[in-house]
Amino acid sequence: xxxxxxxxxxxxxxxxxxxxxxxxxxxxxxxxxxxxxxxxxxxxxxxxxxxxxxxxxxxxxxxxxxxxxxxxxxxxxxxxxxxxxxxxxxxxxxxxxxxxxxxxxxxxxx
Amino acid sequence: xxxxxxxxxxxxxxxxxxxxxxxxxxxxxxxxxxxxxxxxxxxxxxxxxxxxxxxxxxxxxxxxxxxxxxxxxxxxxxxxxxxxxxxxxxxxxxxxxxxxxxxxxxxxxxxxxxxxxxxxx
Numbered sequence: 765x766x767x768x769x770x771x772x773x774x775x776x777x778x779x780x781x782x783x784x785x786x787x788x789x790x791x792x793x794x795x796x797x798x799x800x801x802x803x804x805x806x807x808x809x810x811x812x813x814x815x816x817x818x819x820x821x822x823x824x825x826x827x828x829x830x831x832x833x834x835x836x837x838x839x840x841x842x843x844x845x846x847x848x849x850x851x852x853x854x855x856x857x858x859x860x861x862x863x864x865x866x867x868x869x870x871x872x873x874x
Numbered sequence: 875x876x877x878x879x880x881x882x883x884x885x886x887x888x889x890x891x892x893x894x895x896x897x898x899x900x901x902x903x904x905x906x907x908x909x910x911x912x913x914x915x916x917x918x919x920x921x922x923x924x925x926x927x928x929x930x931x932x933x934x935x936x937x938x939x940x941x942x943x944x945x946x947x948x949x950x951x952x953x954x955x956x957x958x959x960x961x962x963x964x965x966x967x968x969x970x971x972x973x974x975x976x977x978x979x980x981x982x983x984x985x986x987x988x989x990x991x992x993x994x995x
Contacts, residue, residue, distance in 0.1 A: 809969060809985035809986065810911075815974065816981075853919050861933040862935060862936075863909070865911075866918070868918040
């Protein structure tokens, strides 16, 4: 199972919006609505930000939104804040009771 | 509150095995799957496998088939991940993670603090 493809890095200024893509195949991202996104600050455990493509756990600001088109899922963060600077990982169900993560994207808030 | 507390850092020689524990509290241990995810230094997350603590059923990522074993002790609400035939590339932080809800398709909403496993001769 190959890792999902994410850009290595993205950046934006405070208040701006950024979108992080996550490209897979019809066997994972495109085949199921089980895509989640995690934020990870350095030396910390990941935190769930989006699940089931578009849903937000309670406590996650509505600045975070998810979407999917075909084999590509996306995470959009609007109104960038300094605390958003972190690594972001997508994760998708890949069939036969397996999961696959993306390679991760480093978000820099300029 | 839900907590997953993992065992401490380990240093192992190539070819050895390591067993990492994940003690759950704040919920009914047998009601939620436990997944294991690892992260090599400066690298991304890699899903290793899952275990249903009620049935003991497991599923492993292809990359780890034959080398990983996930077990549990329900009497002490603890899950274990054992990785054998260690090589330097297995040096990583290993996390246990619990689902948001009961069932396999749940995202991982609760994470342990991570256990650093270093493989070095």
